[in-house]
Amino acid sequence: MINAKLSGAARTLVLTLQARADEQKRDKRLVKDTWSANWYKLLPKYEDYEKWYNPAFQLATLIRTRLIDDAVKEFIEAHDKPLVVELGAGFSTRYYRLGEGKTEWVEVDLGEAIAVRRKLDVEHADHWFLETDITAENWYDRLPEYDPKNTLFIAEGALMFIEPEGIGDMFQDMRQRYSGASFVFDVVNQGYIDSIAETFQNLDAAMKWGVEEQDLADYGVKVLHTTHLLLEYPERWVEIGVDGSKRSRDRSGYVVEAIIK
Numbered sequence: 001m002i003n004a005k006l007s008g009a010a011r012t013l014v015l016t017l018q019a020r021a022d023e024q025k026r027d028k029r030l031v032k033d034t035w036s037a038n039w040y041k042l043l044p045k046y047e048d049y050e051k052w053y054n055p056a057f058q059l060a061t062l063i064r065t066r067l068i069d070d071a072v073k074e075f076i077e078a079h080d081k082p083l084v085v086e087l088g089a090g091f092s093t094r095y096y097r098l099g100e101g102k103t104e105w106v107e108v109d110l111g112e113a114i115a116v117r118r119k120l121d122v123e124h125a126d127h128w129f130l131e132t133d134i135t136a137e138n139w140y141d142r143l144p145e146y147d148p149k150n151t152l153f154i155a156e157g158a159l160m161f162i163e164p165e166g167i168g169d170m171f172q173d174m175r176q177r178y179s180g181a182s183f184v185f186d187v188v189n190q191g192y193i194d195s196i197a198e199t200f201q202n203l204d205a206a207m208k209w210g211v212e213e214q215d216l217a218d219y220g221v222k223v224l225h226t227t228h229l230l231l232e233y234p235e236r237w238v239e240i241g242v243d244g245s246k247r248s249r250d251r252s253g254y255v256v257e258a259i260i261k
Helices: 008-023 034-042 047-052 055-077 094-099 111-120 164-177 190-202 213-219 234-239
Strands: 083-087 104-109 127-131 151-155 182-187 221-228 254-260
Touching: 008 034, 008 055, 008 111, 034 111, 055 094, 055 151, 055 182, 055 234, 055 254, 083 094, 094 104, 104 111, 111 127, 164 213, 164 254, 213 221, 213 254
Parallel strands: 083 104, 083 151, 104 127, 151 182
Antiparallel strands: 182 254, 221 254
């Protein structure tokens, strides 16, 4: 086991890694990810978080990952060695699943997450790590120069932990610097944030940002497609006892495929 010092929302990175690792025990997997299974064995476990981890969280995480993977794969196939920037990357292994040899890929996260990642992963010219707060104004200057139309930003399981004002600033900076770039990200349903607020507050990982679909345009993006987690892979939801009466658009988080205007 490696020495991994993580606090607050950064500890949720271990939960999402666990969700992908657990999926590898199945014959038919939504995401094939042997890297996650290997990395998860090396990380410390947090008892308070493990008590909260459950099949619904695991499945929602897997569906979210699969939907984002599908969008990222499509983008990479349509572009010549694009720049892919994964915001709040944590312990994402998406580069190895989709981007190796096809992209220049930058994993962006806060210092404590990147410090642990460096104990699990190795950087090289086409796959490297950047320590920063993604709401900071000037960190984009550290990215390589690419045509925005050949650039993809990804944010999975990250934006909901940022204050709404910070999200607004982030989108404004992206519009000024990367107009025409693609952005794939997930949004947590506001009702879910309200219902789970006390639990995540106790875990020192308060969720802060959620937005209705009709309000996404206020952030300066052209929405191409949205996909709701609860409406995908119904057989897997039924398997864990979540029937159709509990699965609707208005109760579900969703994945957004957009262009930065």
